[in-house]
Amino acid sequence: MLQSKRVVILGGSSGLGLATAKAVGEAGGSIVIVSGKQSRVDEALKDLPAGSQGHAVDLSREANIKTFFEKIGPFDHLVYTAGEPLSLTPIDALEIEQAKTFFTVRFWGAMAAVKYGHTFLNPGGTISLTSGTAGWRPQKGWGVAASLCTAMEGFMRAMAVELAPVRVNLVIPGVIRTNLWSGMPAAQLQAFYDSEARRLPAGRIGEAGDIAKTFLFFMSNPHLTGQAVVVDGGSVLV
Numbered sequence: 508m509l510q511s512k513r514v515v516i517l518g519g520s521s522g523l524g525l526a527t528a529k530a531v532g533e534a535g536g537s538i539v540i541v542s543g544k545q546s547r548v549d550e551a552l553k554d555l556p557a558g559s560q561g562h563a564v565d566l567s568r569e570a571n572i573k574t575f576f577e578k579i580g581p582f583d584h585l586v587y588t589a590g591e592p593l594s595l596t597p598i599d600a601l602e603i604e605q606a607k608t609f610f611t612v613r614f615w616g617a618m619a620a621v622k623y624g625h626t627f628l629n630p631g632g633t634i635s636l637t638s639g640t641a642g643w644r645p646q647k648g649w650g651v652a653a654s655l656c657t658a659m660e661g662f663m664r665a666m667a668v669e670l671a672p673v674r675v676n677l678v679i680p681g682v683i684r685t686n687l688w689s690g691m692p693a694a695q696l697q698a699f700y701d702s703e704a705r706r707l708p709a710g711r712i713g714e715a716g717d718i719a720k721t722f723l724f725f726m727s728n729p730h731l732t733g734q735a736v737v738v739d740g741g742s743v744l745v
């Protein structure tokens with residue numbers, strides 16, 4: 508399906524991005540991954556087909572993103588999954604300057620990647636972005652997370668109009684088992700996963716491969732653009 512296609516995955520050293528890189532490889536595509544750390548890029552490349560490329564780029568800096576795209580040249584599909592964990596804080600305790608930093612990689616990094624990346628897309632190219640269910644079903648203390656997720660949705664729709672015929676879509680994951688949660692103590696994390704699995708209509712929490720399938724769907728369906736697809740095991744319903 509992706510033979511002779513070149514797919515660039517920003518955030519490809521781990522979690523959703525690495526699973527997507529593996530799926531691209533299985534579909535016959537060529538892979539370029541980016542993360543902030545060379546050691547993590549090198550580790551991820553061991554799991555990817557020979558010939559896959561990796562670059563260490565700090566996506567918190569616009570100039571780095573511009574230089575990266577100028578260096579790699581033309582490609583077919585852009586996937587943006589880069590992001591760090593964020594803390595959940597009630598509005599009364601929120602430090603606004605700290606809250607702004609949560610947008611740096613996830614939102615402004617994605618916007619810069621679209622700005623500088625889209626000019627290198629071959630005809631038929633796509634852009635796939637990442638959000639989360641916080642904007643659809645927020646809980647107390649989720650003001651920053653919900654704002655971030657909803658901002659990404661609006662940006663995706665605007666770009667689907669502005670950059671057409673480039674197709675632009677966004678995945679909205681629920682809880683997915685990745686390194687994003689590794690800051691939580693192991694026992695607490697397992698209890699969280701178990702309670703989520705019991706709550707969800709799907710009966711289990713998400714795996715990174717579930718999201719990778721969605722990104723490949725975005726790349727392969729020529730009539731799909733401007734869409735936000737929730738992949739959450741049904742969490743927004745219950």
Ligand SMILES: NC(=O)c1ccc[n+]([C@@H]2O[C@H](COP(=O)([O-])OP(=O)(O)OC[C@H]3O[C@@H](n4cnc5c(N)ncnc54)[C@H](OP(=O)(O)O)[C@@H]3O)[C@@H](O)[C@H]2O)c1
Pocket residue numbers: 517518519520521522523524541542543544547548564565566567588589590591612613637638639640679680681682683684685686687688
């Ligand atoms: N997992 C979930 O349950 C879940 C749910 C909803 C939404 N999401 C969103 O999905 C996205 C991906 O999450 P994930 O679960 O795949 O997390 P992950 O496994 O921690 O992967 C995050 C990726 O982002 C990269 N990254 C972070 N900061 C970077 C920077 N400054 N420069 C370059 N790369 C950077 C990391 O690379 P290095 O660490 O190697 O630099 C890594 O490749 C995040 O935005 C997350 O908020 C995840």
